[in-house]
Amino acid sequence: MELSDFFTNYTLRTITLGTTVLGAICGMLGSFAVLRKQSLLGDAISHASLPGIALAFILTGVKDANLILIGALISGLIGTFWIKGIVRRTRLKSDTALGLILSLFFGFGMLLLTFIQKMPNANQAGLDKYLFGQAATLVEQDVWVMATVTGVSLIVLLLFWKELKLLLFDADYTKTLGFNTKFLDILITSFIVLAIVMGLQTVGVVLMSAMLLAPAAAARQWTNSLGTMIILASIFGAFSGVFGTAISASQDNLSTGPVIVLVAAGFVLISFVFSPSRGILFRELRFRQNRKELHLKKTLTFMYRIVKNHDDITHPHAIRILNNFQGFTKKTLTKLEEQELIKIAGNEWSMTHKGYDQASTMYNELGKSHD
Amino acid sequence: MTSIQVEIQLIAALVAMACAIPGTFLVLRKMAMISDAISHSILPGIVLGFFITQDLNSPLLILLAALTGVITVVMVEFIQKTGLVKADTAIGLVFPALFSIGVILIAKNANDVHLDIDAVLLGELAFAPFDRLEVGGTDIGPKSLWVIGTILLISISLLILFFKELKLSTFDKGLAATLGFSPMILHYGLMTVSSVTIVGAFDAVGAVLVVALVIAPAATAYLLTNDLKKMLVLACLFGVFSAIAGYWMANLLDASIAGSMTTVLGILFFLVYLFAPQQGVFSVYFRERQQRKEVSLLVFLLHLQNHSDSKERHVNHLQDHINWQKVQARTVLDLAKRNNLIQISNQIASLTPKGEEFTQEALRYITTNKETAIEELKTKFFLFRG
Incomplete structure (x- = not known):
């Protein structure tokens, strides 16, 4: 595969466009799911849409992509609201409700699928693709549908921007201000369901939740602003789509869905490790830095306690007397000397005036905080 | 097989x-x-x-x-x-x-x-x-x-x-x-x-x-x-x-x-x-309805106890004073009557001795704020539940 194929090969271009748009919309709406602690809802919804796909086929007898999507949408919505019903009405917690609906709906869907397989007019070969997705079946019309949905959800998002933002961070306050939180909740949940249903054909029922979560979780690491997070998540999602499609197209036997998910997971991993403010790497470095500084300060205070009883503060002392003090190493001594806080001559050290002043302020402050 | x-x-x-x-x-x-x-x-x-x-x-x-x-x-x-x-x-x-x-x-x-x-x-x-x-x-x-x-x-x-x-x-x-x-x-x-x-x-x-x-x-x-x-x-x-x-x-x-x-x-x-039986949607629904009705009943009885004025105790007055719907007012009234808590003469409702006793105890429980006590009280006084 050549790079130019992306522009000349019609099928590949359509698929790439489709996965890119899908990644973007998933990143955008996924940000809401992640911030509302509804990460696993996406998993449940995507599984819950399977019986809708099968029923749409059984009832109409035709394999029309749009009809099937509507079926998926309806059964996804039923699943979502049943989850909410279970959590509200019974003592089952949300994790149990999610797992229940996810597996029960999926099991029912599988029953229907295997039932369809045995039906006389079984041209069901196309329904299997909804399990793991088959980006290769995307046609231009699908891309248009996705683009339209993305456009509509973007407009709705902008229209209700401040309400949704408020709902995310302080639902009770939103309610007291008089906004209809129920409506907002249904609005955002419906769009999340819509995004998931759009992705079923490409990524499949089983892996769709990762498409929703991964870009948003990665974006969260780089920013604290909702707007930036949504934009970043869309970009991460779109790139996962592009790279995933490219990698899977370059080899045989690589289905697009899992590859896209792995690329998105790669984004998450990189963000977890390398994000400057929250990432594990820089946090560890900061910890080490702080620990080192603490050691320096400890050593300096210890020296101060020795020195302050002498008339001449610059009087040299043997390094040996520091030996039973923890936190003292040769390195800390050289560091202190570099900062001109002490002087070292042979086996002896002495404090400079600068070091004495600094240590005494530190010592006094320490004493104060103990009071 | x-x-x-x-x-x-x-x-x-x-x-x-x-x-x-x-x-x-x-x-x-x-x-x-x-x-x-x-x-x-x-x-x-x-x-x-x-x-x-x-x-x-x-x-x-x-x-x-x-x-x-x-x-x-x-x-x-x-x-x-x-x-x-x-x-x-x-x-x-x-x-x-x-x-x-x-x-x-x-x-x-x-x-x-x-x-x-x-x-x-x-x-x-x-x-x-x-x-x-x-x-x-x-x-x-x-x-x-x-x-x-x-x-x-x-x-x-x-x-x-x-x-x-x-x-x-x-x-x-x-x-x-x-x-x-x-x-x-x-x-x-x-x-x-x-x-x-x-x-x-x-x-x-x-x-x-x-x-x-x-x-x-x-x-x-x-x-x-x-x-x-x-x-x-x-x-x-x-x-x-x-x-x-x-x-x-x-x-x-x-x-x-x-x-x-x-x-x-x-x-x-x-x-x-x-x-x-306990956790199901229907039983939760009926239990909540029962409790809602019984709370209404309690409010109504306390209202009667508070007002000696016959105008305040007129049956029709309930509808506009406590702002109850007509149906609800009637079921609450029925429930109270069936439990012998009130008597009605000339459309004026008044507490029976049993009703007096009940509201007294209910008030005491409400002020001391013990949730379970009110349920015991209900079982003690009510022949018919809401």
Whole structure:
């Protein structure tokens, strides 16, 4: 595969466009799911849409992509609201409700699928693709549908921007201000369901939740602003789509869905490790830095306690007397000397005036905080 | 019934029981979604194990895959501990990635691996009896029957051995820790048992439907009882019932056995969800309606006690004063009359001596603010409930 194929090969271009748009919309709406602690809802919804796909086929007898999507949408919505019903009405917690609906709906869907397989007019070969997705079946019309949905959800998002933002961070306050939180909740949940249903054909029922979560979780690491997070998540999602499609197209036997998910997971991993403010790497470095500084300060205070009883503060002392003090190493001594806080001559050290002043302020402050 | 049919049902029933036992604790510990994560992420373990052993029922493969499951739990907990994302997001990030690796491994080696994607999702219960175990040349039954039987036996004996520790740490982690039972060991023990069970069941019912067998029987039982032992027994019963009923339904529809087992579980849960005596939707609805009516009654009686003025106590006045709907006002009035709490003469309501006594006591309870007392009071005074 050549790079130019992306522009000349019609099928590949359509698929790439489709996965890119899908990644973007998933990143955008996924940000809401992640911030509302509804990460696993996406998993449940995507599984819950399977019986809708099968029923749409059984009832109409035709394999029309749009009809099937509507079926998926309806059964996804039923699943979502049943989850909410279970959590509200019974003592089952949300994790149990999610797992229940996810597996029960999926099991029912599988029953229907295997039932369809045995039906006389079984041209069901196309329904299997909804399990793991088959980006290769995307046609231009699908891309248009996705683009339209993305456009509509973007407009709705902008229209209700401040309400949704408020709902995310302080639902009770939103309610007291008089906004209809129920409506907002249904609005955002419906769009999340819509995004998931759009992705079923490409990524499949089983892996769709990762498409929703991964870009948003990665974006969260780089920013604290909702707007930036949504934009970043869309970009991460779109790139996962592009790279995933490219990698899977370059080899045989690589289905697009899992590859896209792995690329998105790669984004998450990189963000977890390398994000400057929250990432594990820089946090560890900061910890080490702080620990080192603490050691320096400890050593300096210890020296101060020795020195302050002498008339001449610059009087040299043997390094040996520091030996039973923890936190003292040769390195800390050289560091202190570099900062001109002490002087070292042979086996002896002495404090400079600068070091004495600094240590005494530190010592006094320490004493104060103990009071 | 042929012997193959009996064997399939037996395997299905054992799988369902083996899943229901750890499932009960997962549901009670609010960790149900972990079973979803484990069931997906053991896939790469199973595939790798299969490359090595070439046998889906080999103990080595089961151990390898179960190890992947435990690693998943550790990874999820590591991400949770970093605090970079919320707890549930951590679960949602780990398992799709591992599952994807598994799917890709299968797809890349499709030619030389006797494992396909359908089997991953659905299991191959119908073919389980054909893989026989032979000892010294004699046939002693299907391999998967022995595998899942062993797993079930181990988890039942662990359950009996550590029942009180498990119970304690499930309901009061802090107390368990202070008494010296390490919550860590119990937690990872439970996770290991869950992983092993899910791997054992994976072969029979597939990745997603395992989750149904783990969660659904326990959740259904939880709506029916408050007793851990009863919950365990009920969960096992539901599991076995779904296995047998599911098998015959699949037979009838000529569809997947695992799919119809799940559907039976779904129907069971739905019925219990609607009709459970304490927790069901209907009984909750009726209980709430009853309580609402009884609160109205109490308000009405206190209103009567407060006002000696006959205008305030006129029956029609109720509608506009306390702002009740006509229907509600009438039912409340009826209820009060039937309980001999008020008497009505010339459309003027007044408290009977019994009503006086009731409101006095009710007032005392309301001011001292003891919630249960009001229920005792109701049973003491009311002949008819709202």
